[in-house]
Each structure stands twice: as structure tokens, then as C-alpha cells.
């Protein structure tokens with residue numbers, strides 16, 4: 001990295017280490033910054049910062065082990081940043097030691113006030129020691145769960161939460177699948193469906209778009225289940241964002257897990273659908289496209305800014321029949337009086353706020369936001385909204401509850417809590433779609449409910465980064481029926 005970029009990178013990393021609640025991108029996107037950071041430098045800094053944050057606990061582990069042999073009193077946040085940058089550069093980017101030394105020499109020439117002779121001497125010793133680091137020795141005698149946490153760079157909290165529902169081998173596989181692997185990761189692009197689309201339109205449009213992408217040197221893979229999804233290598237994302245096809249809103253990025261959620265909603269023309277937490281509107285728009293814009297969605301979100309983004313997306317994609325309201329989903333401002341026996345909504349989608357523990361591939365910063373307080377906060381919001389929805393669920397209404405989390409607390413446990421409530425006795429589990437894995441088997445009642453139809457996953461299901469190569473997602477689908485299925 002050039003001195004200016006390196007200085008900026010270290011400055012942002014230091015800020016993040018001191019106060020991680022503020023995202024890397026927003027730190028880098030400081031509009032008051034003068035001179036403005038050129039686009040190439042911006043991308044280079046962001047790429048390295050995201051790389052360091054993705055592997056943070058692993059980098060910290062290597063750093064601390066290496067420092068053990070050096071005599072140190074105390075280290076400032078800026079100095080930690082320099083060490084982390086060196087570890088990342090040498091071990092992840094395979095940058096040779098002499099090259100890294102030169103980067104720091106240039107940095108000091110450009111920013112002489114950064115020079116602290118004693119620290120610089122230590123940095124050189126550190127680089128020397130770093131070349132001898134051995135994983136075999138460092139991880140020797142550590143329990144498997146700790147090894148997974150360090151080696152796959154996930155918080156130990158993540159591993160601990162999954163141990164009751166998954167083998168350690170599967171936990172490791174899922175954590176690994178949420179880290180990039182030798183530039184071989186793909187991301188999904190959704191073809192925006194035309195109002196009058198049919199199977200032929202989808203196939204022809206897809207083939208046309210694929211040809212266009214190939215001409216631009218972008219590799220593609222057709223999704224094996226969903227005809228309007230195309231997968232492209234993650235490292236070609238920028239080329240897509242710059243393409244005319246993307247700029248004219250004919251394709252958008254959307255993970256397969258989110259598309260599956262919409263297919264599980266199975267929206268039909270003329271249905272009235274409540275989308276409780278709609279922003280930024282990715283699922284809202286697809287639901288409307290699937291019904292040829294003939295369903296009606298009442299959607300909302302608590303965050304004004306995100307709701308504005310939703311309005312913008314609806315306008316860009318020309319999505320019709322969507323009515324957006326800013327609301328708190330746990331206190332919905334929709335009246336129900338006088339209609340207690342009458343069906344109000346055909347479908348209710350709660351794509352709930354959650355820890356995002358299934359989304360580390362896309363959003364590495366999420367890793368270090370995982371802790372028991374965040375989980376509790378999200379569980380409480382989910383519970384409050386689900387409780388509120390009760391009064392909108394009439395005979396025939398289908399509730400679809402989804403989260404992009406791998407934790408059972410935000411999936412199976414939420415449904416399990418509802419199953420014991422009198423009103424939920426009339427909720428009948430519904431078939432999900434092909435290719436979904438069973439939900440975690442947390443107790444007999446839930447297991448009996450979800451496996452009551454041979455091989456067909458009904459009621460509750462999951463998809464996993466290691467199995468379906470998507471974000472980790474939980475799905476639940478229940479319809480209220482007059483006769484209780486559990487009696």
C-alpha cells in the first residue's frame with residue numbers, strides 16, 4: 001500500500017479497535033474528508049480492512065503468540081493496528097517481509113511524526129518472529145471448539161451457541177463456508193421479473209443476460225433450482241455494479257436464501273400481504289414480481305432511512321401495489337376492530353431483525369457483534385413482534401417467519417415458545433420447498449410437528465452455508481385453520 005492509503009487504513013483500523021460499533025465503510029466514507037479518497041485507493045483500503053476484520057481473532061491470536069517472546073510494556077491501539085496489518089499482509093496476502101519493511105519506511109518518510117525509534121525496532125523484530133509462526137504448535141492441546149473459533153475466525157460465542165444443535169464438524173464446515181475460499185465464492189444475481197413474465201420469458205432473458213455478462217468477461221453459473229437466479233464470482237461483483245444491466249435495474253444482488261423466503265411465501269395474485277419488517281425491500285419487490293404485481297403489500301419498517309431506501313428501490317424496480325408505512329412492528333398501527341372473524345391478511349411475512357449469524361460471508365463485521373446481549377435484544381424484538389401479529393392472524397392467514405441466523409434461539413425456540421400458546425394451537429404447519437434441510441430437533445413436540453409428512457419438510461426448515469452454499473437461514477410457515485391440528 002502507498003503511504004497515504006496505509007496511513008488511512010491504520011487510522012480506520014485503530015478507530016474500529018477502539019469503538020467497533022461504527023462500520024468500516026461509514027468510517028471510510030467520511031464526506032468531510034479532504035482530499036477525497038480516489039476510488040481505487042478507497043477500494044484497496046476497504047478490501048484490506050474487511051480482510052483484517054474478517055480474520056480478526058485469528059490475527060490477534062497470531063499477534064499475541066508472536067509478541068510473547070518479545071519484551072513489551074504496553075501497546076497503543078495504533079500500534080496494535082500496525083501489528084495486525086503486518087500479520088494480515090504476511091500470512092494472508094503473502095507479502096514478503098522486506099516488502100512490508102519498505103511499506104513502513106515509506107510511511108515514515110511521508111509521515112515523519114509517526115516515527116517512534118524504539119517501536120520501529122520492535123516492529124522489525126516482530127516481523128522476523130512472524131516468519132517462524134507455526135499453527136501446529138500454536139493450536140496444540142487446545143479443545144476442538146477453541147480451535148474452530150480461532151482457525152475459522154468466528155467468536156467463541158458462535159461456536160458455543162451451535163454446540164447443542166450441531167456437531168463440531170458441522171459447526172466448523174459452516175464457519176468455513178462463511179469465509180472466502182481462494183476467490184472461489186459466488187454471489188447470486190436475481191433477474192428482475194417483468195410484469196408479464198412467463199417461463200419462456202425467464203429462460204430467454206436469462207440466456208440474453210448471460211451472453212451479455214460473458215462478453216464482459218464475467219463467469220456465470222445458472223442456479224440449479226431457481227430459473228431467475230444467476231451466480232457470479234464474488235470477485236467480479238464490482239464489474240456487475242458498473243454494468244449497464246445492473247445500472248438499469250434489470251438485475252440485482254440477492255442471496256438465494258432470501259429468494260427462497262419469497263418462494264416459501266408463495267404469493268398469489270390478489271392476495272393482501274403484510275410485510276412487517278420490509279426494508280430495504282428486497283423481498284417485497286420479489287414477492288410483487290412473483291405475482292405479476294397483482295398482490296397488494298402493506299409493508300413497513302421502524303427505520304425511516306431504511307424505509308426511504310425501500311421507497312427508492314420500489315421506484316427503481318417499478319414495483320407496484322406496495323404501500324409503505326413507518327412503524328414499530330411490535331405496535332402495528334393497523335385497526336382490526338369489528339373484523340375479528342374476517343380474514344384481513346392472506347399472508348404475513350416477518351423477516352425479523354436478528355443477529356445475522358448466517359451472513360458472515362457477506363458481512364464480516366457481523367462476526368464481532370455476536371454476543372449474548374445482542375442475541376437477547378434480537379430475541380426480545382422477535383418475541384414482541386410475533387406476539388403483536390397474533391391479532392392479525394385470522395382463519396386462513398399464513399404466517400411466514402424467517403431469520404438469517406443459525407442460532408436456535410432465533411428460530412426453533414421462538415416457534416417452540418409459540419406452540420405452547422393457546423392461539424397457536426390453530427396454526428397448521430405448511431410445506432416449505434424442495435432442497436430445504438430439517439430444522440434443529442430441539443424437542444419431541446417440535447420434531448413431531450415438523451416431520452409429520454414423510455420426507456417433505458413442513459412447518460420449519462433451515463438452509464446452511466456449508467450445505468446449500470447460501471447464507472444461513474431459518475424458515476417457518478404456519479396457516480391458521482379452524483380445527484386444531486394438535487388435538
Ligand SMILES: C[S@@+](CC[C@H](N)C(=O)[O-])C[C@H]1O[C@@H](n2cnc3c(N)ncnc32)[C@H](O)[C@@H]1O
Pocket residue numbers: 258276277278279280281282283284300301302303306327328329330351352353354381
Ligand atoms: C432482516 S431485515 C429485513 C429485510 C427485508 N425484509 C428485505 O428483504 O429487504 C430486518 C428489518 O427489521 C427492521 N426492524 C427492526 N426492528 C423493527 C421493529 N421493531 N419494527 C419494524 N421493523 C423493525 C430493521 O430496520 C430491518 O430493516
